[in-house]
Amino acid sequence: MRLRLYNTYTRAYEEIQQPKDRKLGVYCCGPTVYGPAHVGNFRTYVIQDSVLRLLKLLSNDVCYVRNLTDVDDKTIRGARDAQKALSDYTQHWIEVFQKDCDRLNLLPPTVEPRATATIEAQQDLIKILIQKGHAYERGGSVYFKVSSFKDYGRLSHLDARKLETQSTNSAGRSNDADEYDRDQVADFVLWKAYKPEDGDIFWNSPWGKGRPGWHIECSAMSHEYLGKTVDLHTGGVDLCFPHHENEIAQSEAAYGGPFVRHWMHIAHLKVEGQKMSKSLGNLLTLDMLQDRQYTPSAVRYALLAGHYRQPLNFTFDLLKASQVALQKIHAFSQKLAQMCNVSLEQLKSLQTTIVLPKECRFLKAFFEALCEDLNTPKALGCLFLFIRKMPTVEVPMFPLLLKEWAACLYALGIDLNEALQEEEVHVPLPVRRMAEQRWQAKLARDFKAADDIRKILEESGWKILDSKDSYKVLPL
Numbered sequence: 523m524r525l526r527l528y529n530t531y532t533r534a535y536e537e538i539q540q541p542k543d544r545k546l547g548v549y550c551c552g553p554t555v556y557g558p559a560h561v562g563n564f565r566t567y568v569i570q571d572s573v574l575r576l577l578k579l580l581s582n583d584v585c586y587v588r589n590l591t592d593v594d595d596k597t598i599r600g601a602r603d604a605q606k607a608l609s610d611y612t613q614h615w616i617e618v619f620q621k622d623c624d625r626l627n628l629l630p631p632t633v634e635p636r637a638t639a640t641i642e643a644q645q646d647l648i649k650i651l652i653q654k655g656h657a658y659e660r661g662g663s664v665y666f667k668v669s670s671f672k673d674y675g676r677l678s679h680l681d682a683r684k685l686e687t688q689s690t691n692s693a694g695r696s697n698d699a700d701e702y703d704r705d706q707v708a709d710f711v712l713w714k715a716y717k718p719e720d721g722d723i724f725w726n727s728p729w730g731k732g733r734p735g736w737h738i739e740c741s742a743m744s745h746e747y748l749g750k751t752v753d754l755h756t757g758g759v760d761l762c763f764p765h766h767e768n769e770i771a772q773s774e775a776a777y778g779g780p781f782v783r784h785w786m787h788i789a790h791l792k793v794e795g796q797k798m799s800k801s802l803g804n805l806l807t808l809d810m811l812q813d814r815q816y817t818p819s820a821v822r823y824a825l826l827a828g829h830y831r832q833p834l835n836f837t838f839d840l841l842k843a844s845q846v847a848l849q850k851i852h853a854f855s856q857k858l859a860q861m862c863n864v865s866l867e868q869l870k871s872l873q874t875t876i877v878l879p880k881e882c883r884f885l886k887a888f889f890e891a892l893c894e895d896l897n898t899p900k901a902l903g904c905l906f907l908f909i910r911k912m913p914t915v916e917v918p919m920f921p922l923l924l925k926e927w928a929a930c931l932y933a934l935g936i937d938l939n940e941a942l943q944e945e946e947v948h949v950p951l952p953v954r955r956m957a958e959q960r961w962q963a964k965l966a967r968d969f970k971a972a973d974d975i976r977k978i979l980e981e982s983g984w985k986i987l988d989s990k991d992s993y994k995v996l997p998l
């Protein structure tokens with residue numbers, strides 16, 4: 523089996539191939555560290571993690587680079603408002619991000635470079651661009667001369683006329699250099715001259731003191747760690763223009779092409795049918811969801827429920843359904859382990875040295891769906907079909923079945939820790955019965971009866987944890 527993905531650049535499905543003489547280089551535009559990441563950001567990272575897991579299952583040797591943007595307008599403003607040094611301020615948010623990634627069971631990148639740690643490489647790249655006539659200096663800032671790069675706009679399929687309007691209309695940091703004197707409106711900034719509001723945040727350069735633009739860091743960092751050509755470059759679809767277009771222009775103008783063999787873009791996420799925004803208060807973080815009793819593993823599952831090239835409507839109903847689906851997967855894992863005479867712990871340990879069996883016998887359809895443009899909803903459908911209609915399995919086939927099941931859980935990033943915890947807590951039957959009686963009383967709005975049962979349970983050492991439409995029994 524080989525992984526085929528849609529390539530935004532060629533508009534075709536193409537195989538991701540392991541190069542013969544080096545590692546497969548994967549680059550992903552990482553977060554800007556000025557606050558907690560929200561579910562929209564995490565959709566991209568969870569999808570990228572699934573690709574990485576699949577590539578590993580298919581025996582690829584991967585070098586996975588995901589950068590940290592720790593200097594830009596937002597981080598500088600945030601540090602100033604918090605009256606902190608920029609590095610202290612971003613360090614805090616880097617730690618929050620990494621902790622969230624762990625909670626979502628994302629595999630760590632091979633390298634996670636910070637923009638501020640690669641300033642020299644960024645300056646070197648700018649020097650090459652000036653030397654080759656692709657960049658020019660104006661008032662201490664340096665700009666990329668878009669008209670000097672004939673392929674500009676090929677990734678996002680923009681023609682030159684559209685480019686003018688896109689670059690003037692686009693929001694955010696696409697071209698946030700209006701105050702400078704550019705030759706052409708489409709030209710974008712590589713090095714930003716120092717402004718008083720930057721405070722003590724600046725680096726010396728041949729063009730005076732200042733700081734790098736946002737786009738240049740990815741070109742410099744990918745070159746530093748992956749060389750001239752990246753095999754697979756991924757990111758949210760909103761980065762396609764201008765960020766990725768600018769990365770191509772900078773890298774190919776400086777080092778020659780191709781900069782990237784395969785471009786993968788992940789579609790937007792909506793919350794309850796609405797665009798995410800600060801004003802609507804729907805920039806959901808893992809902490810906000812955990813306060814509402816939704817586990818990170820359910821969030822991860824929900825983010826895999828839709829195909830990555832379609833916008834995903836992230837709803838609380840979807841989260842509830844994800845929690846139920848996960849419980850079913852845990853229960854089936856327990857059943858399977860029991861049937862094959864291994865412990866859940868042993869099944870879990872199978873995931874650490876996993877390579878997909880050459881001939882899949884039981885879950886072939888699941889892996890085929892993933893290999894065909896990472897069709898996660900179809901793969902999950904195949905998985906539940908297997909759970910419902912598991913064929914009779916002869917004893918000699920048990921090891922293969924366990925291996926395939928473990929590989930399937932690895933691909934989805936389900937690590938069985940929660941299943942192990944569920945197994946650890948053995949709740950005696952009378953306690954379970956009373957807890958159910960209490961729940962029924964609560965549903966019937968007989969709160970006095972519910973409260974009385976709760977007290978009896980607490981006296982016998984058990985507490986009840988209610989969520990919106992279910993409950994858990996735990997030891998006190």
Ligand SMILES: [Zn+2]
Nearest residue numbers: 551552740765
């Ligand atoms: Zn980038």
